[in-house]
Amino acid sequence: MVTAALRMFMELGMVQKFRIDYETLCRWLLTVRKNYRMVLYHNWRHAFNVCQCMFAMLTTAGFQDTLTEVEILALIVGCVCHDLDHRGTNNAFQAKTGSALSLLYGTSATLEHHHFNHAVMILQSEGHNIFSNLSSREYSDLMQLLKQSILATDLTLYFENRNTFFELVNNGEYNWNVKAHRDMCRSMLMTACDLGAVTKPWEISRKVAELVTNEFFEQGDRERSELKLTPSAIFDRNRKDELPGLQMEWIDGICSPLYETLVKLNPKLQPMLDTIQINRSKWEELNNERQCAPPSEAPPPPQAPPHCSGENAAPCSPPLVDTGTAPCCGAATHMAAGPSRPAS
Numbered sequence: 001m002v003t004a005a006l007r008m009f010m011e012l013g014m015v016q017k018f019r020i021d022y023e024t025l026c027r028w029l030l031t032v033r034k035n036y037r038m039v040l041y042h043n044w045r046h047a048f049n050v051c052q053c054m055f056a057m058l059t060t061a062g063f064q065d066t067l068t069e070v071e072i073l074a075l076i077v078g079c080v081c082h083d084l085d086h087r088g089t090n091n092a093f094q095a096k097t098g099s100a101l102s103l104l105y106g107t108s109a110t111l112e113h114h115h116f117n118h119a120v121m122i123l124q125s126e127g128h129n130i131f132s133n134l135s136s137r138e139y140s141d142l143m144q145l146l147k148q149s150i151l152a153t154d155l156t157l158y159f160e161n162r163n164t165f166f167e168l169v170n171n172g173e174y175n176w177n178v179k180a181h182r183d184m185c186r187s188m189l190m191t192a193c194d195l196g197a198v199t200k201p202w203e204i205s206r207k208v209a210e211l212v213t214n215e216f217f218e219q220g221d222r223e224r225s226e227l228k229l230t231p232s233a234i235f236d237r238n239r240k241d242e243l244p245g246l247q248m249e250w251i252d253g254i255c256s257p258l259y260e261t262l263v264k265l266n267p268k269l270q271p272m273l274d275t276i277q278i279n280r281s282k283w284e285e286l287n288n289e290r291q292c293a294p295p296s297e298a299p300p301p302p303q304a305p306p307h308c309s310g311e312n313a314a315p316c317s318p319p320l321v322d323t324g325t326a327p328c329c330g331a332a333t334h335m336a337a338g339p340s341r342p343a344s
């Protein structure tokens with residue numbers, strides 16, 4: 001994955017344009033990888049996948065031709081660094097536990113501030129400054145854009161901004177020459193990549209949903225044992241059978257509106273939306289099967305009702321879905337601040 005990440009920097013022309021020292025870039029990438037923890041989901045593999053998704057969107061969908069080179073560098077570095085030192089618990093958990101991170105950064109975008117500061121710390125470590133050949137103007141612009149990119153992965157910010165962005169695009173008023181519009185669009189691209197697992201082929205998408213869910217369950221276990229709270233559905237392993245319904249809510253409420261809008265802005269992104277729709281139908285099938293399944297201790301019915309099978313299966317009863325917090329990738333994280341681990 002480190003080699004593939006290197007290749008992405010090369011193919012985007014970043015190494016050449018910003019005269020990034022190749023050995024420094026290798027060292028920086030290895031250190032970034034080392035500064036992701038061995039949590040189930042928010043680990044180096046997730047960071048790499050988000051970066052790869054951005055690479056595909058920039059190149060295949062042609063954003064590469066619209067965005068400036070500094071913007072592209074900020075996005076790609078932002079993706080690689082956006083969950084640095086994630087501990088597998090979310091912002092709400094930081095607030096509820098009064099963690100060191102929430103005391104340090106406050107309760108707004110707690111983790112995202114930490115991820116950005118951690119990224120800066122690595123860049124400032126000896127032999128890690130991949131930006132050393134940028135002009136002072138470029139460097140200053142880049143750091144501002146990098147901070148924006150990483151903070152944008154807080155889903156709270158996404159919800160604050162998305163309606164304005166959706167309206168601009170839907171009304172045909174989006175304008176690449178307006179700085180505020182570009183800022184919003186880059187933030188939406190970061191979210192689209194962070195949630196990109198939902199756009200992957202079914203087997204991958206399902207596997208990733210299970211990884212996220214298992215990380216959430218570990219947080220839920222701690223909420224139960226340490227905080228004496230009953231976790232909400234997505235964090236409660238006793239309600240794991242609700243996953244298909246929760247995934248449908250996640251797709252309908254959070255993911256689809258974003259990708260639909262991005263497709264309006266750039267039709268080349270249509271394949272992402274198509275795959276989301278396929279995945280949603282798979283979750284729906286699983287949800288219907290679950291609702292049609294007999295209770296485990298009861299004898300099976302002689303025959304499943306006809307509407308519980310086949311392509312047009314409908315639920316046997318109202319879906320048992322949670323209406324609380326949706327699973328989120330960008331909004332999840334930590335507990336105690338651990339030691340920094342730059343350089344290797």
Ligand SMILES: [Zn+2]
Nearest residue numbers: 083194329330
């Ligand atoms: Zn993430």
